[in-house]
Amino acid sequence: MLDAAALLALGNLPLVARLIADGAQAGLHPSRRRGAGLEFSQYRPYQPGDDLRRLDWRLAARSDRYYLRESDVDTRLTVRLVLDASASMNHADAAGVSKLAYARLLLAGLAHVARQQSDAVGLYVLSAKGLQTVPPREDTGQLPRLFHALGAATATGTLPADATTAAPLLSRQGNTLTVILSDFYDLEPQSALERLLTQLRAAGGDVLALHLLAPNELTLDYPAAATLEDLETGQRVQLDPAQRPAYQQQLQAWLRSTEQSIRGHGLDYHRLLTSEPPAAALRLVLRRRQGLPA
Known part of the structure; x- marks a missing residue:
């Protein structure tokens, strides 16, 4: 299984999506x-x-x-792929793979699997610009539309505060699976993202939250003299190596509370790292969706 950096170097999203889907060796469900x-x-x-x-x-x-x-x-599904395109998704790991770039690969692989299963699949890019939508369809031209939209997606600003922006996601017909891929830094009480999760659960259907992080966010593996900048607010702090233990403590508390909040909405939750080969991450998600051991 190729890692994300190797797949990105290919520069061909349709080919990469097929490689990821084939490497996952599993389907969403029997069609x-x-x-x-x-x-x-x-x-x-x-x-x-x-x-x-x-x-x-x-x-x-x-x-x-x-x-x-x-x-x-x-038993075909309508699969709705939701991409968080806020500025924090521009954060890159040590290999130079940003969370946005990794999200493109993983969602492209998911879209390819969905079409193999004859499912209708659509894309919703949530950013400071609002909600950009490729409505779910199951025709032969849908994958090129999705790949184009994924390739054009840019991560900017913060998620919109107006919850009505996500209205197209709240209507559904038949069986639906909504997959949200985000770093969930905007998930706070009464935030637009928190309200969206609440509304999606109320609208029915299955909802899968994929929590994407870079390894260096977890380890704070930077030089002692590094300056860290919040990609959404621009706030900067000087890294103090003596504060690493306190940071790790706060980080673990935040990860627990984030998972508890998402599961508290009745949603399925999986945490992923950009260092994982996308095909391995996709296989893990698909196998767990089927109730199989990872």
Whole structure:
């Protein structure tokens, strides 16, 4: 599995998406199952407890045997990919891979898997500019649209305070899976991001929160004389090596509270690092979605 820096060096998002999807070696879900649907598939013998409404009475009259009509039930999803494009996503790890660049790779791989499963997939880029949307579709031209939008996405400013910006995300039809990829630095009580999570849960469907961080954010692995700058506010602080233990303590407390807050909304939560090969991260997500061990 290639790491993110190697994949980015290829400079071809459609190719990279296919490589990531193939490397993940798993699907979101079975695309079709046997059951009581609209499209006839086969007969099977009646068993006690079966729904009598599915009995083929004409066949029973001719053969004096009881059979049920089975059909393919369509279990395809509408997959909605939500990208946090606030300025903090410009932060890069030691290999020079920014969280935004990694997010592009991972979401492109997810989109490719969704289309392999014949799911409708759409993209929602949430930034200071508002919400840029590629509505979910399942036609052959959808992946190029998504790849173009991902490639054009830039991380600027802070997330909009107006929660109505995300209104297109709150309407849904049929089975939906909403995947939010963010560093969740904007997740505070009464923030727009917190309200969005609340509203998504109320709207129904499955919601998966992917918490993306760079390893150097966790270790504070910088030279002793480094100056750190908040990418969203511009505030600067001089790094004091003696403060590393206190920083680690506060960081772990923030990570716990962030996970508890997201899970408290009834959402699925996974933490990812930009140092992980995107295919490995995608496989982990897909296997956990299927209830399989990582």
